[in-house]
Amino acid sequence: MKENIVVKFCNVKKYFGATIALDGVDLDIYTNEVHAIVGSNGAGKTTLMKILAGEYLPNEGHLYYLNEEITGMTPLEIQNRGIQVVHQVLNIVESMSIMENILLACPPTRGGVLNWKEGRTKVHEVLDFIGMDFDIEKTAGSLSISEQQFVILARAIINNPKVLILDEPTSRISYEETEKLFDLIRRMKSLGTTTVYISHRIEEIYQVCDMISVFRDGKRIDTRATEDLPKDELVTLMLGKKLDVFFPKIEVDIGEPVLRVKNLCYKNVVNDLSFSVNKGEIISIVGAVGSGKTEVINAIFGIISPDSGEILIENEDIFANHSPYQAIKHGIALIPEDREMQGMIGDYPVKNNLTVINLKHILNNHLLNARKEDKLAQSLNDLLSVTPNDINYLIRALSGGNQQKVVIGKWLADQYKLYLLDEVTAGVDIGAKSEIYNILGDLAKGGAGVLLATGDLEEAIGISDRILILFKGKLVKEVDPKITSKDNILFYIMGGEKIA
């Protein structure tokens, strides 16, 4: 093994039943690298890292760390050797202090008895190094989500790992904090730590990574130095083919306002927000995590109760006594952010998921009629070309994109006035994405208003008539995507108003 290779994957294969997650991956990661792993859904990124972390066992192949074979070791053994993972899901123990959370895997003991005093210096050191200042006795539950992310980070680096794996680390932190993270990664690099950076945020990858490995369909396609890989070529490698018509061009007549939000306030997350959506329009709300996008959407749908403001649907104020049931009655549809937990009923077949809000359509003398149900479900399935087209299929067995189509599908049985979509293309493959955009276009053409909350700027620019930029719950700018560049939008998302 070459002198400066720190992690080596040799022909690693992993399958789950008939799914091939990794199809013979060879990968060398060198010391002092910041190595990006990119690829679309199902490409195998997270599986590869879970194998490295010891959480999965490869079906074939070997992996090496420095000069040692580590195939098949337990997570604890892997951690003890200096390989640390920061997962996408934050696993904080809320009732315990920040210090206890940081030292979760290695609580300081003296003769079998816990001795927190000893750990204090270590914890302060690591927090200084990261650049965060906490009262370490505070309970972790009292922190904000982004602060918790940094606590998890501290936990990972407190023992000077040789390899640090970050899986989508910036999904919950602000852009300023992302800069802090990058700075940390660079400093760790100078101290000898290799960072593996899993992300599909291209801007970040180009900012902080030296090497990029592109994965597709369980194979490593290529590894190149960042400076030798232009962005459009990266996208091509990821997609495998150039997709020309990605965002459908839609020309629609814009009508009267269907939604007007006035002075909406919700705790400190949404601050005096006012905007409107007209019939036939597709509006995107963009903003960093914590900017309030989801809360606005949920408030309009009645999931959360805002503190004050007005929400007008075709001039009717629905603010008082609002609930999802009321929202539906007023013609509002919502495709929620979390497909698994909020959008679909996983243990049930497609047909039941399609009729959950359409029960009134399948009644016969107040009793549910199986034939009517099947008919309605089948017609929706056909409309959306769900694959495989079987209404008795368990929805959980479908791919992400098809699941999302079913989640959207149930709202197509009726004409709604306003469609709210929260990260509708998250976890959805490219093919299904463009189908979804077509659906949105059709909905707008039919005279409905479409409000899209998204973190994907390409998407927002590609299909919206207007983009609303939120920063810390305030509407900082409303832009026309046709004349505003992505850089400008990013600037406002980062709080550009203040700086300018």
Next chain:
Amino acid sequence: MTDQLHVEISNKNIGKTNMMSQMIRFIILILVVLLLFAFLIPNFNYIRVPNLNNILTDAVIPAIFGFAMGIIIAGSGFDLSLGHIASMVASIVAYLMSRGLDMHPVLAIIIGLTVAALVGSISGFIVSRMGISSFIVTLGMQFLVIGARQLITRGQSVYINNEGFKWLARRPLGLSNLVFILIIVAVLCFLLMEKSAFGRKIHFVGANIEASRFSGIDVHKITFSIFVLGAILAAFGGILFAARAGAVQINSVDFRLLDAITIAVFSSVLFGRFRTIGIILVAILISMIATGLSMLGIQTEWIEFVKGFILLSSIVMSKFNHEDKMIKKILVNHQKLQKEI
């Protein structure tokens, strides 16, 4: 291409799990047949009509308790107090019809069921509005109900003299009236749980409460309702028991909770979330086993042990049977790939 892979696994494994659950049902069938022989051989009377009649009649009240618990479990709740609610309401009804009050049985029953609904409402309210686990709430409620019952009966048994009431358990047509009552209750439960929008919503709330909320279902109302419905059904079961026994004894024998849970869980393992016919079949099966064992000379207390064992076995079997969970397990890793990018 990923879709193709999905189709492959799913077809392969849907087939596999169907086979699993078919196998389970087949094994159960074989066991039942074996049991029948085990009961039959020592005592041929087992298969005689009077005995079958007994078995059927004995299955009625447990089946009603099975419906009660089944509705609550379908909504992902639990109720430890059903047995005691049944006893308390039976005491109330018996008391109202005697001791000089001499109330008409129908009125007494209506009052009794109303009280049950009230108790169920309290549990339902706390569970749906205060976020406390239904185990704990109904544990506490159980003791409140016990207390209420002690208050009413003052520790004495109540003997029922009202012939009209006791007629509920007579057999003017050869077959006990209880069986006809069961059929009526079963039809009502069927219509509610399997054929009405409300029942469908109960299933959804039990399966995924968040998604139900996002679909405009009033999850508080549904959660509240399952406890009310369960309490009413359980109370009705207690009333029928009193009609059959002709009295309400002081010992609150809590075997009814065991029956309720065993039947509901066993049925959901074999037949899915709430299937009316499933509950009836399981109730009959349990009654068959209980009668058979007692004809073999085994004490009633050991029969209780056997029921507990059946409950445990069905819990164990549930892991091998839930088609959806099985697919979930196999696919969860795959789904994780899709999600965690």
Next chain:
Amino acid sequence: MPKSLSKFFQAYGMPFGLLALIVLMQLIFSQVPFFSALNLRNILLETVSISLTALGLSFIMMSGEGDLSFAGMFSLLTVIFADVSNLYNNFFISFITVMLIAVAVNLMIALLVTKFNYSSFIVSIAFMFMANGIEKALHQQTTLINNPSIRSFATIEFGLPIVIWLMILVYAVSYFVINKTKYGFSLRIVGENKDAAIEAGIDHKFIKISAYLIAGVLLALATTIEATRVGAIYEQGKFYMLPVFAACFLGSSMFVPGRINVAGTLVGALFMGSLEKFLNMINVESYIVSLTQGFVLLFSVGLVAFKRRKKINQIKL
């Protein structure tokens, strides 16, 4: 209110409140000699079994699981202890028998819960019914131990009865283990966030199994004390179900608010014992005792839930 004062109030408010309540009751019913040395001693003695059982349940709940089996196992074990004592006239044989059975049953439950992921409440209910069935089949009335020297175990004194010292010792050791050792730290993590425990390299299955085993040992201890002190009372376990749970939940409203903890469980158990004693002393009818106990449980759970904010808590098979 300054942060530290608020924290103090959250941690110690409840125990002081409970004490105040008892004092209030004493003032109202002044004819009853509640705070006499004899009475307090009796309360401690009578609460030992509940306290130890509650401690065992606390271990299980701190690890994130639940248990109802003790409601049936408690009386079954007292019966077994009494029967074995009457058969062999040897304390240790009886004790070891009870210990082995308690640990074995809890081990079975623990394995089913950890290896197969069953809901611990449902599995333990099945065992509760089975234990109940066996108990009924064996005896349907109170069984007393004939051998006076075995019975004396409950009454040997060193100032206070030895069993009280035992309870204090067991609680002290448990407090230390839970709060001052790596094992206890791991246990609390497993109970609060299983995924965090896995990430930290903790073997959560081992931890949960160990919690059940500890609970088994404690249950054996509790039932031995009960059998020697009052004998094997028919279906006593069912009556203890509520005070045991109430002790744990009351406990979770003090010292470490929102989480089940050792010190809280002890205070909770003592309060439940005091309450019942008091009600008996003022000669209320039995239904008032049941009603009061029910209210206390719902109240204590309500306190905790009030903080946790109202998401409907579902039971999934």
